[in-house]
Amino acid sequence: MKIIARSGWGARAPKNSRDVIHVTWATRTEFVVHHTEGPKTQKVRAIQDFHINGNGWNDIGYNFLVDEHGTIYEGRGWLVVGAHCPDHNRTGIGVAFIGSNNPTALAEKSIRWLYDEACRKAGRKLKKRTHGQLYATACPGPRLQAWVNAGMPIKEEPPAPAPEPAIKIIMKGDVPQWPGRVLEYDPDESMMFGEDVRVWQAKLAKRGWKIDVDSWYGPKSAAVCRGYQKGTGLPVTGKVDRATWDMTWSWTKPSTPSAAPPPSCEPTTADEAN
Template identity: 45%
Template sequence: MAIDLVARSEWRARAPKGSYSSLHSTKGVKVHYTGGRVDPRIVDDHDRCVALVREIQDYHMDGNGWMDIGYSMVACPHRKVFVGRGPRHLPAANGPGQNSGHYAVLGLVGNKGLVEPTDGMLLGILDAIDYLRAHGGAGREIKGHQDGYPTDCPGGPLYAWIRKGAPRPKASPSKPAPEEEPIKITLVDGVPQWPGRVLRVTEPMMRGADVRIWQEKLAKRGWKIDVDGWYGPKSALVCRGYQRATGLSPTGKVDEQTWAMTWSWRPPAPCEPGMVDEAN
C-alpha cells in the first residue's frame, strides 16, 4: 500500500514563522506520543484527527514558541500520515541536542484516553518511516523519544512495540461473516424508502441491501465510497461529509432524515468527501 499522505494544505497547517534548518540525513527516526489525553473518538472520526493535529501545531507555535509543529510526520489511527515539517527539515520535538540525529514521528496516542495504538496507526508510523528513508535520508534506527532524553514519551504501549523491533502488525484472523439481515426495500415512484433501521458503525459490522443501496446512491452522486454492503468506519466518514454538505448534523449515522436527503438533494462532491471539512 502506498503511503496515504495528508498534505499541509489538506490539514490547513499554519505557515511556518521562519525558514527550516536543512537536514540531509539522520541515524533514523524517533517515535513520539502526545503526552496528554487523546479523545478515543478519533478512531471513528478522521475529522477529529485533523483537528488534533492543528491543535498540536498551535500549541507548539503559540505555547512553545517554535516556528512550526515540532514533528516531521504524524500518523493517525486511519493509516493516514500528516506532513509536519517533512523530510530534509530539522524537527524540534526530540529535545535539545537530539534533533539532528533523528526525524520525529508522532503517533496520535496519549497517556490518557486513547493510549493503545491501532494497527492502522502502527502501519502509518511505518509508512512515515519508509517515506523519510526514501525522501529524507533517514537511517535504519527506530527509537523512542525517551532513548536519549528524560521523558515517558512515547508511552508504554508504543515503546514496547519499538523495543520489539517495530514489527508490522499481522492481519487479524478473518471472522466468519454474520448472516446478512434480511431487509425489505420499498420503492415509491422509484425512490427507495427508509427501511426503518439506522445505519451506523457497530460490532459486528452492519450489512445488508439497505447499506448497499445507500452506498450505490452516494457513489452515483460522485462520492468516493466502497459499494460493498458493509457499513464500517469508511462509510461513516463519507456519511459525515455528506451530512455536512447538506446541512445535517454530521453524526455519521444514516437515519431517516439522512436517507431521505440522499435521494432528494445533490450537493457538489468534494475531491475527498468526508476526509476534511473545508468549511471550518
C-alpha cells in the same frame, strides 16, 4: 500510503521562514517515535497552534504525525530540522502518534511505513528510537516503547480466502452439462455451495425426492444422493460425480412394467434424507 500535506490540514506557515533549517539525508541517522500525550481526536492544527503559541516554537515540532486511523500528516516533513527531541532534531525524524499510550494497529502500520520510507530515501537503515530512549521523558508511553523495542512489527492481516470459482452451468438443450467438480459432503471441510448444487437439488426435488433446494451440498443432499445412486444402480458414494450427474438427467423409466420402479417414486429411499 498517502501523506496529508500541510495544506491538507490547514497548516499555518512557520513563524519565521529563516528558522526553517534543512538537512540532507546524509544527516538523518535515526527515526524517533513519540506520542502527543493528548486526545486521539486532537486536530493537527491544534497541536501546531500549541507548539507555536504555547511553546514558542517556529512550527509544529514533529516531522510527521499519525492518527488512530493510520492517517499520516506532514509536519515539518522529511528534511526540516524539527523540535521534538533535544540534540536529535537534526539526526532524527520525529514521528508522533496522536494519542496517549493507546496506539492502534493502523497507526503502527503507518508509523512503520514512514520508517521504511525514510530508510528507502536515506539509502540505509535508520536507528529505531523513541523519545524516552534519548531523553528523560515517558514519551511515547509503554505500549509504543515496547513496540519499537520489538522492532516495530506489523500485524499482518490474514489473507482473504480465495473466492470460490463461480460455477456456471452450461445447458445442452434442456440438459445441464456436468459442471466439472464432484459434489460431496465432508464434515471436516467447508460445505460446497454453488449453482451446480442448486441445479442438481432442483432436479432431484422435481423427481420427488425430499431435498432442500438451497445450493448447499450438506449431509441431507449426500443422503439423497446415496438413495438415488442405490435406486439407479450406480456405485453408492454419496458424491455427485459425472456418472451420477449424467444419470440425473438421462435416467428414464424402464419401458417394461416388470422393471424396478423409478427411484424417484420410492419414498423409503427418499426418506433417508431426513
